[in-house]
Amino acid sequence: MTAVTAHATKPAAHAAPEPTPEVLSGAEILIRALEAEGVEILFGHPGGAVIKLYDDMDRVKPKFRHVLVRHEQGGTHAAEGYAKATGKVGTVVTTSGPGATNCVTGIADAFMDSVPIVVLTGQVPTHLIGNDAFQECDIIGVTRSITKHSFLVRDVTKMAATIKAAYHIARTGRPGPVVVDLPKDVLAAKAPYMPGDALELRGYSYAQQGDPEAIATAARMIQAAERPLFYVGGGTINSGASEVLTRIARKTGIPVTTTLHGLGAFPENDPLSVGMLGMHGTWYANQAVQNADLLIAVGARFDDRVTGKLEAWAPHAKVIHIEIDPACISKNVPVDCPVLGDVRLVLEELEPQVGPKDRAAWLARIAAWRAECPLDYATDDGALHPQAVVQALRDKTGGNAVVVTDVGQNQMFGAQYFTYVHPRSHITSGGLGTMGFSVPAAMGAAFGLRDAALAASAAGGDGAPAEPLPVISINGDGGFLMNSQELGVAAAHRLPLKIVILNNGYLGMVRQWQELFHEERYSHTDLRPSNPDFVKLAEAYGCVGLRCERAEDIRATIDAAWEVTDRPVVMDFRTVQKELVFPMVPAGAATDDMITQRFNPELTA
Amino acid sequence: MAQTLTPQQIFRRRTAGEPVAPGDAPQDNRHVISVLLENSVGALNRVANLFSARGFNLESVSVGETDDPAISRLTIVTTGNDRIIGQVIQQLGNLVDSLGVDDLTGSEHVERELCLLKVACDASTRGELMDVAKIFRANIINVAPDSMMFEVTGPTTKVNAFIGMMRPMGIREVARSGRVAMRRQLIFGD
Numbered sequence: 001m002t003a004v005t006a007h008a009t010k011p012a013a014h015a016a017p018e019p020t021p022e023v024l025s026g027a028e029i030l031i032r033a034l035e036a037e038g039v040e041i042l043f044g045h046p047g048g049a050v051i052k053l054y055d056d057m058d059r060v061k062p063k064f065r066h067v068l069v070r071h072e073q074g075g076t077h078a079a080e081g082y083a084k085a086t087g088k089v090g091t092v093v094t095t096s097g098p099g100a101t102n103c104v105t106g107i108a109d110a111f112m113d114s115v116p117i118v119v120l121t122g123q124v125p126t127h128l129i130g131n132d133a134f135q136e137c138d139i140i141g142v143t144r145s146i147t148k149h150s151f152l153v154r155d156v157t158k159m160a161a162t163i164k165a166a167y168h169i170a171r172t173g174r175p176g177p178v179v180v181d182l183p184k185d186v187l188a189a190k191a192p193y194m195p196g197d198a199l200e201l202r203g204y205s206y207a208q209q210g211d212p213e214a215i216a217t218a219a220r221m222i223q224a225a226e227r228p229l230f231y232v233g234g235g236t237i238n239s240g241a242s243e244v245l246t247r248i249a250r251k252t253g254i255p256v257t258t259t260l261h262g263l264g265a266f267p268e269n270d271p272l273s274v275g276m277l278g279m280h281g282t283w284y285a286n287q288a289v290q291n292a293d294l295l296i297a298v299g300a301r302f303d304d305r306v307t308g309k310l311e312a313w314a315p316h317a318k319v320i321h322i323e324i325d326p327a328c329i330s331k332n333v334p335v336d337c338p339v340l341g342d343v344r345l346v347l348e349e350l351e352p353q354v355g356p357k358d359r360a361a362w363l364a365r366i367a368a369w370r371a372e373c374p375l376d377y378a379t380d381d382g383a384l385h386p387q388a389v390v391q392a393l394r395d396k397t398g399g400n401a402v403v404v405t406d407v408g409q410n411q412m413f414g415a416q417y418f419t420y421v422h423p424r425s426h427i428t429s430g431g432l433g434t435m436g437f438s439v440p441a442a443m444g445a446a447f448g449l450r451d452a453a454l455a456a457s458a459a460g461g462d463g464a465p466a467e468p469l470p471v472i473s474i475n476g477d478g479g480f481l482m483n484s485q486e487l488g489v490a491a492a493h494r495l496p497l498k499i500v501i502l503n504n505g506y507l508g509m510v511r512q513w514q515e516l517f518h519e520e521r522y523s524h525t526d527l528r529p530s531n532p533d534f535v536k537l538a539e540a541y542g543c544v545g546l547r548c549e550r551a552e553d554i555r556a557t558i559d560a561a562w563e564v565t566d567r568p569v570v571m572d573f574r575t576v577q578k579e580l581v582f583p584m585v586p587a588g589a590a591t592d593d594m595i596t597q598r599f600n601p602e603l604t605a
Numbered sequence: 606m607a608q609t610l611t612p613q614q615i616f617r618r619r620t621a622g623e624p625v626a627p628g629d630a631p632q633d634n635r636h637v638i639s640v641l642l643e644n645s646v647g648a649l650n651r652v653a654n655l656f657s658a659r660g661f662n663l664e665s666v667s668v669g670e671t672d673d674p675a676i677s678r679l680t681i682v683t684t685g686n687d688r689i690i691g692q693v694i695q696q697l698g699n700l701v702d703s704l705g706v707d708d709l710t711g712s713e714h715v716e717r718e719l720c721l722l723k724v725a726c727d728a729s730t731r732g733e734l735m736d737v738a739k740i741f742r743a744n745i746i747n748v749a750p751d752s753m754m755f756e757v758t759g760p761t762t763k764v765n766a767f768i769g770m771m772r773p774m775g776i777r778e779v780a781r782s783g784r785v786a787m788r789r790q791l792i793f794g795d
Contacts (some may be wrong), residue, residue: 144651145658149701152646203643205705315611327695330688334620429623 021192026156027056033163038107042066043075047095052187070485074440076106079117081441084427086448089116096122098137108146112431116175125185148176156189164198173206174325195449210341219353225294234261241344242423244304257285264420278306280412284369297321299343302332312590368451384551390417406438406479409508412581414474436482442473476501491542497568538570549574640679641704648702649738665783713789719782723776
């Protein structure tokens, strides 16, 4: 592991070097520093503490675009969606106090899911800090345990170097959120702008190349294993390792299971894919885990939603863990062969050291498990099942879409039934489980994809604009309402989002637990009395609203939605109310004790 | 419900320092960890916060500048099994402000703690107090008609023993520094 500090490797793009540096306001230095980082888009909301920044943005017309979100939480999720869809760093701007605290959920979400975002928060003037000033909040203190790092800029001469350091930290190693707190007087103060090095970060380093000996050991373990299984997490997608992983799996004939965030890292239509593992993973993926003699964990963190009861998980498997964060190795499951490094670099090193081996018996066992208990739901009752909606979306797009799910049953149906084939085609709030994530994150993703397509068209020069992938937002009726204010923003920017509400009138996942584990007492999960008319709500925001109440209309509704290309479409699917997500490992239970059907058959959806 | 563990499960428990058989005692150990930290605003907060946020045990922490005023040294005493201590060290290392993390436990090192102690006394007990202080090589810092203040330095066990000897005399106040520690340089072999 080598210490890496940020040095200016590329010259600032905006101007030729000048003999004497310009004297600029802190706000304008910030703008120039953001341009130098290649920032394309800011999701923000103005306020008193950052009014100077907004004034200077209006005055200097920066190279990046600013999108006025209607709630700062929506802004942070939009930045996450942008970051996850494009692989670039997302940026958020808010004012002090409530503007900053409204970002806290998004920051925590980005921390749990290793999403690179930089959150620029306004702060009261330095001489008022600590005085309980108007709209003052110690946001550095509030976010201390949910940021990768944070900075308070007290000195305008440190502005440019701090911004550079913030982006460097957010983007490198295991990515994560960085907060930069900007007091009002520092934004107004003037200093010579000198683009250049980041702040010296002598304590910051991150793993890159893996230890060759550890990789050789891993290769020997893989060759020796009879029943190996790849367990692939979101780190694989973050490091751009999907291709090399796919090559290795096919070359060695080793089956692959992915986590929720790993979906898309390995094509799920490949015969070697066993789908997702864990609490709502496939039964056959979990059987494979429980019977494997070797798990090759790649950019995954052994989350409790994956392992269930830790002591009973993967009881026969030796574990190889390829991982960039040393603190993730042996955190939950002691590892036999740790390989610290960037996942892509390690896998590229590993690739020539492993080869084919006859694994027909192991693959046959997995095929038998798959036949015994496939992913399934009632298709013969004529009812509108949420799973059918996800499958119809899949059929409509052929998997060429970016699916952004919310949290709850909609998220699990979205994970189970879409069949992801491309990296970055699945975006969700996994670790924190933030309801209200999907709509703003889908908006952020759509901005990023549209800009990338426009840039590609411009570079191509043949005049034909490249079509960005459609962005599908899958929601429940509960989560949809938590950030639905961003519909207006998406409509104003003419983003053709395909927003799906799997509307069962309940907080479905909580209701599921109440049915299965709390003796069918449905305490405060019925949303029907307080739900709005989602079609009217969509129309009020300038979106198209469609309602679908019958299973036979699913495809026609989706077809109609795809006809709309200049604004978001909200599809209100009135699904059955009592659908449950199966299979399921009950929380804290052993993976072997997975349940595959409801206890009380009379409650059939 | 004695369950047979697989060899892998036994390996994992051993590695983590967790009990393998039902009767085994938990293997929590005390570790002295030295951290070099940027002497910047908020750096110490981040360390303290890490311990509370992740539920690590923080027995004592002492902080001071090193010869380089931009760097401070923290000496942290924490307890836990091998898995937890591994996490403490890795998470400390992940802090952007930490420049180096060194687990001194298990290698030759020196630990010292400073303690100030105010004890009740009168003319009849003052001599006895001074005798005890002499044995512990404690210094008398202050004398008043009804109390004395001592300064004692040494390993934590010595400080504990001194406080224990003074307890029957009536302790008024105790202030302990927490441990500081440093690796020994062994030039004559070990």
